[in-house]
Amino acid sequence: MSDKQHLYLVDGSAYIFRAYHRLPPLTNPEGTPVGAVYGYTTMLWKLAEDLDKADGPTHLAVVLDKSSQSFRNEIYDQYKANRPDPPEDLVPQFPLIRDATRAFSLPLIEEPDVEADDMIASYARAAASQGWDVTIVSSDKDLMQLIGTSEQGGTIDMLDTMKSARIGPAEVEEKFGVGPELVGDVLALMGDSVDNIPGIFGVGPKTATKLIQDHGSLTAALDAAPEMKKSKLKERLLEHRADAELSRILVTLKEDCELPIAIEDMKLGKIPPEPLVAFLTGHGFTSLLRRIDNGGSAPGPTTQLHPAKPQNKGEAHAPKGNRQPPPEMPEVDRKAYECVQTVDRLEAWIDRAFAARLVAVDTETSDLDCMLCDLVGVSLATGPNEACYIPLGHGSDDMFAEKPTQIPLDVALAKLKPLLESDAVLKVGQNIKYDLNVLARHDIHVAPIDDTMIVSFALDAGRSQDGIGGGHGMDELAQRHLGHTCLTFKEVCGTGKKAISFGEVPLDRATEYAAEDADVTWRLHAHLKPRLAIEGGTRVYERVDRPLIPVVADMERHGIHVDRARLAGLSERFASEITRLEGEIHEIAGQEFAVGSPKQLGEILFDKMGYKGGKKGKSGQYSTDQSVLEKLDASGAPIATKVLEWRQLAKLKSTYTDALQQAINPRTNRVHTSYSLVGAQTGRLSSTDPNLQNIPIRTEIGREIRQAFVAEPGNVLLAADYSQIELRLAAHMADVDPLRDAFAAGEDIHARTAMEMFGEVDRDTRGRAKTINFAILYGISRWGLAGRLGIEADEAQALIDTYFARFPGIQRYIVSTLESVRERGYSETLFGRKTWFPRINSKNQAERQGSERAAINAPIQGTSADIIKRAMARMAPALEQADLKPGQPDGVRMLLQVHDELVFELPEDLAERAKPVIERTMAEAAQPAVSLSVPLGIDIGTGRSWDDAH
DNA sequence: GATGTCACG
DNA sequence: GACGTACGTGACATCC
Numbered sequence A: 001m002s003d004k005q006h007l008y009l010v011d012g013s014a015y016i017f018r019a020y021h022r023l024p025p026l027t028n029p030e031g032t033p034v035g036a037v038y039g040y041t042t043m044l045w046k047l048a049e050d051l052d053k054a055d056g057p058t059h060l061a062v063v064l065d066k067s068s069q070s071f072r073n074e075i076y077d078q079y080k081a082n083r084p085d086p087p088e089d090l091v092p093q094f095p096l097i098r099d100a101t102r103a104f105s106l107p108l109i110e111e112p113d114v115e116a117d118d119m120i121a122s123y124a125r126a127a128a129s130q131g132w133d134v135t136i137v138s139s140d141k142d143l144m145q146l147i148g149t150s151e152q153g154g155t156i157d158m159l160d161t162m163k164s165a166r167i168g169p170a171e172v173e174e175k176f177g178v179g180p181e182l183v184g185d186v187l188a189l190m191g192d193s194v195d196n197i198p199g200i201f202g203v204g205p206k207t208a209t210k211l212i213q214d215h216g217s218l219t220a221a222l223d224a225a226p227e228m229k230k231s232k233l234k235e236r237l238l239e240h241r242a243d244a245e246l247s248r249i250l251v252t253l254k255e256d257c258e259l260p261i262a263i264e265d266m267k268l269g270k271i272p273p274e275p276l277v278a279f280l281t282g283h284g285f286t287s288l289l290r291r292i293d294n295g296g297s298a299p300g301p302t303t304q305l306h307p308a309k310p311q312n313k314g315e316a317h318a319p320k321g322n323r324q325p326p327p328e329m330p331e332v333d334r335k336a337y338e339c340v341q342t343v344d345r346l347e348a349w350i351d352r353a354f355a356a357r358l359v360a361v362d363t364e365t366s367d368l369d370c371m372l373c374d375l376v377g378v379s380l381a382t383g384p385n386e387a388c389y390i391p392l393g394h395g396s397d398d399m400f401a402e403k404p405t406q407i408p409l410d411v412a413l414a415k416l417k418p419l420l421e422s423d424a425v426l427k428v429g430q431n432i433k434y435d436l437n438v439l440a441r442h443d444i445h446v447a448p449i450d451d452t453m454i455v456s457f458a459l460d461a462g463r464s465q466d467g468i469g470g471g472h473g474m475d476e477l478a479q480r481h482l483g484h485t486c487l488t489f490k491e492v493c494g495t496g497k498k499a500i501s502f503g504e505v506p507l508d509r510a511t512e513y514a515a516e517d518a519d520v521t522w523r524l525h526a527h528l529k530p531r532l533a534i535e536g537g538t539r540v541y542e543r544v545d546r547p548l549i550p551v552v553a554d555m556e557r558h559g560i561h562v563d564r565a566r567l568a569g570l571s572e573r574f575a576s577e578i579t580r581l582e583g584e585i586h587e588i589a590g591q592e593f594a595v596g597s598p599k600q601l602g603e604i605l606f607d608k609m610g611y612k613g614g615k616k617g618k619s620g621q622y623s624t625d626q627s628v629l630e631k632l633d634a635s636g637a638p639i640a641t642k643v644l645e646w647r648q649l650a651k652l653k654s655t656y657t658d659a660l661q662q663a664i665n666p667r668t669n670r671v672h673t674s675y676s677l678v679g680a681q682t683g684r685l686s687s688t689d690p691n692l693q694n695i696p697i698r699t700e701i702g703r704e705i706r707q708a709f710v711a712e713p714g715n716v717l718l719a720a721d722y723s724q725i726e727l728r729l730a731a732h733m734a735d736v737d738p739l740r741d742a743f744a745a746g747e748d749i750h751a752r753t754a755m756e757m758f759g760e761v762d763r764d765t766r767g768r769a770k771t772i773n774f775a776i777l778y779g780i781s782r783w784g785l786a787g788r789l790g791i792e793a794d795e796a797q798a799l800i801d802t803y804f805a806r807f808p809g810i811q812r813y814i815v816s817t818l819e820s821v822r823e824r825g826y827s828e829t830l831f832g833r834k835t836w837f838p839r840i841n842s843k844n845q846a847e848r849q850g851s852e853r854a855a856i857n858a859p860i861q862g863t864s865a866d867i868i869k870r871a872m873a874r875m876a877p878a879l880e881q882a883d884l885k886p887g888q889p890d891g892v893r894m895l896l897q898v899h900d901e902l903v904f905e906l907p908e909d910l911a912e913r914a915k916p917v918i919e920r921t922m923a924e925a926a927q928p929a930v931s932l933s934v935p936l937g938i939d940i941g942t943g944r945s946w947d948d949a950h
Numbered sequence B: 001g002a003t004g005t006c007a008c009g
Numbered sequence C: 001g002a003c004g005t006a007c008g009t010g011a012c013a014t015c016c
Helices: A012-022 A035-052 A071-075 A091-103 A116-128 A141-146 A169-176 A180-190 A205-215 A218-227 A232-239 A241-251 A273-282 A286-293 A343-356 A409-421 A432-440 A452-460 A474-482 A489-493 A507-535 A538-558 A564-589 A598-608 A626-634 A638-662 A700-706 A725-733 A737-744 A749-758 A763-778 A782-789 A793-806 A808-824 A845-881 A908-923
Strands: A006-011 A059-063 A133-137 A155-160 A165-167 A358-365 A375-383 A386-391 A426-429 A449-451 A674-676 A686-688 A715-722 A826-828 A834-836 A893-897 A901-907 A938-943
Touching: A006 A012, A006 A035, A006 A116, A012 A035, A012 A059, A012 A091, A012 A116, A035 A059, A035 A091, A035 A286, A059 A116, A071 A241, A091 A273, A091 A426, A091 A507, A091 A538, A116 A133, A116 A141, A116 A155, A141 A155, A141 A169, A141 A180, A165 A169, A169 A180, A180 A205, A180 A218, A180 A241, A205 A218, A218 A232, A218 A241, A232 A241, A273 A286, A273 A507, A343 A358, A343 A375, A343 A386, A343 A409, A358 A432, A358 A507, A375 A409, A375 A507, A386 A507, A426 A432, A426 A507, A432 A449, A432 A538, A449 A452, A449 A538, A452 A474, A452 A507, A452 A538, A452 A834, A474 A507, A489 A507, A507 A538, A538 A674, A538 A845, A538 A893, A564 A638, A564 A700, A598 A638, A626 A638, A638 A700, A715 A845, A715 A908, A725 A737, A725 A763, A725 A808, A725 A845, A737 A749, A749 A763, A749 A793, A763 A782, A763 A793, A763 A845, A782 A793, A793 A808, A808 A826, A808 A845, A826 A845, A834 A845, A845 A893, A845 A901, A845 A908, A901 A908, A908 A938
Parallel strands: A006 A059, A006 A133, A133 A155, A358 A426, A426 A449
Antiparallel strands: A155 A165, A358 A375, A375 A386, A674 A686, A715 A901, A715 A938, A826 A834, A893 A901
């Protein structure tokens, strides 16, 4: 083996297009494609393995196209203009190519304004002129011009990895009939329809080769044209000479590009295993992963094949992952932003976004409620400080006030629509569900999308202890990851009574705020998205959460019908009952007071009336909650009964019957909740404004509120819920055979537990068994269980011991889960969703134990959330396949999700056909990613109202 | 804005 | 020896 340096330059962009077409379409069940990425990964692997071989690389770099625009577009505006959009399922793979390259710790070259071919040419020439050998990993014919040997003895050849073929001067001669130095001349005559290089019309490879062979060069061939005998070819050569000369320039590679990384720095060494393992795991590339684990061959000559153990054992409360140094980007410069006020400038920005293939988008509106607001402006960003704001609805309502210059709303939206809907351009937003809804109301259906808030959640759920949006809000992310303080909405719009709507903000100020939001979103995406692959978040993000965003947006936008008159009737009834009870309470107490004030009530009950059992909390206030009042009630305190009744009615009236009437949207006449995808650390959704996930059901009087949720005439509501899903998952995850058998046999699970625990089943033992089953899911303590069952702590401990003895898997699950969380800092669901527990090793016992209980529960609650989310993402395709017209006025529509339940509205006559489709989609939602050892049971029903559907 | 309470899974 | 006692949410009323 000689000690000659050998540089390999990988043409990554060209590779993935070929890999996409050549490889089987590897996709996961949700259809997230990874075929090309897989091909690319195996290719890098193979190259790295060749390190010590003769002719193998000593140095290696990957070159990618930065954007689809280059200096050639300035020479010829039609350059590559005919190029079709990349296939829809290739687009999401582009960023993953970068992730893969980083996972191999390989240098990555991406330069604006030139193409990958130019960078390859420049590096190849530079290396060869130092006497290095160069291999270009590509089969692109344009690059064949470079093949040959330099004066310094460095050879340049090519390697087609798909055909395992070396391409040297002989192969070029065979293909083109001329040597590499004349390939450019042949190409200039031929043209290229894909790149839209004109060439000479009617001249193909055969003719082009012959002309160059005969005349020795392009110029000579063109010069000889007048002398040729009369023919079609002669005419064409004369007529299109200029085209050929332009083409010659276009196919010429720029060989003097600035080299951003020195070739010496491309030295290929041992591939560090950690990021690679993380990447392979994250994408489920298990066959490659096994090659590392089997003591084998991480690519490259490795001395240490296994990933190092994390160094921060026992320090999980001090995570480092989300405190990375900011990436290399210029400081945010608000003066760099453009306010777009003409169609020309708008078109320029749209072109720029198409060229970049990725654009951050943000909408500004008149109100936080995306179903009530008006669109006020749109901002776009294509890079750091490359951002603009397009005002569309600025100016006060005063008709005499002068409005600022703005592109008319309909004109601007018509221009933006093709960009926002183009498969070839990824739209990135921070909480993009909001923008999806705003734009959908203007008939713009934004896709494909990425969401920095959801990416942050997939990476860092639970890491932040408090803060609006659970620590995934933009201002917070900007501060944490970019070290940047955003302009706040309050700074721009003011606060309180003096607050103005965004449409009243002067344009210069509005531009600074709005364009900054898009700019910061772009930066956050660049920073956070690569972490997904490195840290194993890709699976849950790509397969669970990302596909859900448009699904949930649709549910929000459609809303649900509530019967206003019925709610008003209930409000009236409750009001008079409340008044009556209040009078009776005051009479018993012997004075008037605010029944709704726990402070006053506590003083009345325990000080004035002298009841026993008053317990003061740390705020020095008596507790008067339900359990306290029930005890008083049982010991014969009539006032406690009345207060309990009063509390129930006051709650139902204020929170439901009054508030829901207010929540009816006057435009749609329906109630539109807003779901948060980052609201619960476990991965559950949460629902706000109004919360439709806590509509009463447990009491008779509460269920009357459910009766006000109704279908439109001719339709019915369908409710489908997972039966005991968390217990089923616990049985599976903890390997509890008796529970699994009971579920498999369709038994009453609490009765079975009672039998195992107490040896007999009756109302009492079944009820206690049910309490214990739930206690298990929540992380049990003897005192907690004792309180719930009204027994002593040592009796409760005895029950817990019995439970563990009967179901030994449970204890193993608890111990191993806690061990893992203490060591790694996070828990994981069956689908790989992480929840971090920064206080799991806290010295404060209460804090630590609280984290432990949450950590025991999170994998179960989170897996349940993953499963129903997968069902939701698959629901529309499943209904479509069954011809149930999802989303259409005469079809089936999903309206609500309540953790283990989905609510649909559909024409009455579709109900019987819809039921099995919905049931199957929900029951099979874990598959094929996860194979459960218990069946998932679904209860399903229909009715005019939500109550009737149960 | 914090606290207490209670609606849901 | 004290701590505070089941997991995950959101809305409302009161009070400071």
